[in-house]
Structure formats: C-alpha cells, structure tokens
C-alpha cells in the first residue's frame with residue numbers, strides 16, 4: 001500500500017466520523033497500514049472531518065515521521081502498538097463520541113450481553129457476553145501504551161475505550177474498521193439507553 005492508496009479511504013472515514021459527531025474539535029485520529037514497518041496516520045491538530053491528502057503522513061512503527069518536521073497525531077503510539085501486535089490489522093480508527101466518553105466514566109469494564117450486533121465482530125451467536133475494556137486515560141501516550149500492552153496480548157479485545165476520552169476500533173481495512181467502530185458506537189449507545197430504562 002502507498003500513502004496515496006489509503007489517503008482517500010481515510011479522508012472519507014473522517015468525514016463519516018464527523019457526520020456522526022465522533023470527532024469534535026480536532027479530536028480523533030485515523031490510520032492505515034502501508035507496510036509491516038510503516039503506517040499512514042493523520043497529522044496533529046487537523047479536523048478529521050476536513051482532512052486533505054497532505055494531512056495523512058507516513059510514520060514508522062516507532063511513531064517517527066518519514067518526513068521530519070510534520071507532527072503525527074499525539075496518540076500515534078497507540079496505533080503503532082496495534083499494528084505491531086496484530087498483523088491482520090489494516091486500519092485503526094479512534095474517535096471521541098459522547099457515548100464512549102460518558103459510559104467509560106461510569107464503568108471499569110463495559111459488557112455487551114445478548115446483542116445481535118455483536119455478530120459484527122465475528123461471533124456467530126448473540127448468546128454471548130463480550131467485554132469492552134476501559135483503560136484509564138494518561139497524557140503520556142508511551143506510558144499508556146506500555147501499561148495496556150499486557151492486557152491486549154493476554155486477551156485481545158474487540159476494541160477498547162480510554163476513560164473519559166474515546167474509543168479505539170480496528171479492522172483489516174479502513175472500511176472494515178469503520179464498520180466495527182460503527183457497531184461499537186451502536187452498542188455503547190444501546191448500553192446508555194438501556195441503563196436509562198433500568
């Protein structure tokens with residue numbers, strides 16, 4: 001994959017995330033795998049609903065940009081970690097939705113039970129309990145990545161939420177990652193509505 005191959009799908013995914021109000025301000029970040037050593041990721045400080053091709057940059061799996069002087073997203077190392085640990089991952093999408101932010105401030109772990117839509121994650125039945133881990137937020141992204149790594153490798157989750165912050169979703173392609181993010185956001189919204197009724 002070249003940068004020009006993935007820029008279009010990432011720009012479109014940013015627009016779709018913005019339309020759903022998942023990337024307020026300049027929040028969120030989007031990436032796609034280029035090689036086993038490099039990824040394309042949004043640069044820091046740009047609105048993800050208004051991305052231009054120049055806003056998608058090439059970084060290696062240590063988070064270092066191929067062209068010096070262009071700053072990648074602050075959370076680049078969390079993306080790099082997922083590509084490094086899980087070779088099938090082709091794209092990672094991260095947004096700051098209201099549902100993920102609010103629910104993660106009320107729960108140490110979110111569990112989805114009995115939802116038909118859980119099949120979006122490859123399960124063949126709704127009769128299953130699937131957890132979505134919630135990790136504490138940390139402005140030191142390298143420290144946060146190091147802290148969550150054992151949890152990711154021990155029991156790979158369907159995605160994860162950073163408390164009071166947002167959700168990380170991934171897939172084999174940008175489109176697949178978007179489907180999974182959309183499914184996670186749907187499930188998070190359902191949990192909020194369900195708790196209102198309880």
Ligand SMILES: [Zn+2]
Pocket residue numbers: 027028029075094095096165166
């Ligand atoms: Zn974020």
